[in-house]
Amino acid sequence: MMKSAVIITILLLSSFVASAEKVYTVDCNGGGDFRTIQACFDALPSKPAEWRTVRIMPGVYRGKVTLDVYKDKVRIQGDEMAETRIVWGNYAGKSSTAAS
Numbered sequence: 001m002m003k004s005a006v007i008i009t010i011l012l013l014s015s016f017v018a019s020a021e022k023v024y025t026v027d028c029n030g031g032g033d034f035r036t037i038q039a040c041f042d043a044l045p046s047k048p049a050e051w052r053t054v055r056i057m058p059g060v061y062r063g064k065v066t067l068d069v070y071k072d073k074v075r076i077q078g079d080e081m082a083e084t085r086i087v088w089g090n091y092a093g094k095s096s097t098a099a100s
Helices: 002-019 037-043
Strands: 022-026 052-056 059-062 074-078 084-087
Touching: 022 037, 037 052
Parallel strands: 022 052, 052 074, 059 084
Antiparallel strands: none
16 A cells, blocks of 8 residues: 555656646747747757757748757657648758859
8 A cells, every 4th residue: 555655656746847847839920939940949058957848839930940969858849740840941962053
């Protein structure tokens, strides 16, 4: 009986700690903490002690997105996969010279 109580207590405490995780919301329509994914990534602290979640709301996000190697422990979660897009017009083999 005592063993069960200890296990239940540990589970409850671990779920409390998990729920205290910092969540950053990106919404291109202005309803979040950031309008662009890159602005959110730039604001993340380097070498954090705890995990953070970046929640990306539905919309089209245009721009190159990079995440610094020292900004680890980041979960990236997109809402509504069919309606959340990250697009950038660059690809392997694309010519970087302009036509004259």
